Amino acid sequence: MMIRVARDGDVGAMRAIEVAADRMFQDVGMDFGPAGEPPSAETLLKYVRDGRAWVADVEGPVAYLVVDWVDGNVHIEQVSLNPAYGRRGLGAALIETAAAWAREHGSTALTLTTFVEVAWNAPYYERLGFRLLADDELTPDLRKVRNHEATLGLDRWLRAAMRRDL
Numbered sequence: 001m002m003i004r005v006a007r008d009g010d011v012g013a014m015r016a017i018e019v020a021a022d023r024m025f026q027d028v029g030m031d032f033g034p035a036g037e038p039p040s041a042e043t044l045l046k047y048v049r050d051g052r053a054w055v056a057d058v059e060g061p062v063a064y065l066v067v068d069w070v071d072g073n074v075h076i077e078q079v080s081l082n083p084a085y086g087r088r089g090l091g092a093a094l095i096e097t098a099a100a101w102a103r104e105h106g107s108t109a110l111t112l113t114t115f116v117e118v119a120w121n122a123p124y125y126e127r128l129g130f131r132l133l134a135d136d137e138l139t140p141d142l143r144k145v146r147n148h149e150a151t152l153g154l155d156r157w158l159r160a161a162m163r164r165d166l
Ligand SMILES: CC(C)(COP(=O)(O)OP(=O)(O)OC[C@H]1O[C@@H](n2cnc3c(N)ncnc32)[C@H](O)[C@@H]1OP(=O)(O)O)[C@@H](O)C(=O)NCCC(=O)NCCS
Pocket: 021, 022, 024, 078, 079, 080, 081, 082, 085, 086, 087, 088, 089, 090, 091, 092, 093, 113, 114, 115, 119, 120, 121, 123, 124
C-alpha cells in the first residue's frame, strides 16, 4: 500500500470508492438521497489538478482524500474508503498525509465536518486528535459549509465541525 498524490486517471476509481463507502451508511439506515451521489468527475479533476487529492493505492486506489481551504485552514472535504479495505489504517494514513501537507502549506489546523454519532466519524476523528467545535466556535466559511450541508438534508442526523490543531 502506498499513499500518493492522485492523478487524472484515478478519478473514475475515486467515484467508485465513494459509492462503496456510502454503503457503510446505508447499512445503518442512513440514506442521503441525491446528496449521496459521488462528486462529478469534473469536481474531482479540479482537486487532482490543484494537487489537493491523495489516494491509498493497493494495486489501484481503494481510498481517497480531498481538501479545500476554509478560513485559512486546510479542510478535509472528503475522506472515503472502499470498506473491503477498512480498519487497516488507510484512513489514518491519508489524514496524516493531509496534516503534513497542511503544515507545509502554513495551515495551523485541519478542519472537517462529520456525523457526531456514527462510529467511524466523530469518535474516530477524536482518536486522531480532532475535537468537536461548538456552534459559536465556527469561523464564517465553516459556518457556510455547515449551512450548505443542512440545505442538502444532512442535518437529519447530528452533524458538527471538528478541528485538529497542528
Ligand atoms: C472514515 C474512514 C475513511 C476510515 O477508514 P479506515 O481506513 O477504515 O480507518 P482506520 O483503519 O484508520 O481506523 C479504523 C478505526 O475507524 C473506526 N471504524 C472504521 N470502520 C468502522 C466500522 N465499520 N464500525 C465502527 N468503527 C469503524 C474504528 O475506530 C476503527 O478502529 P478499530 O478498528 O481499532 O476499531 C472509512 O470508514 C470510510 O470511508 N467511511 C465512509 C465514508 C466516511 O464516513 N467518510 C467521512 C465522512 S465525514
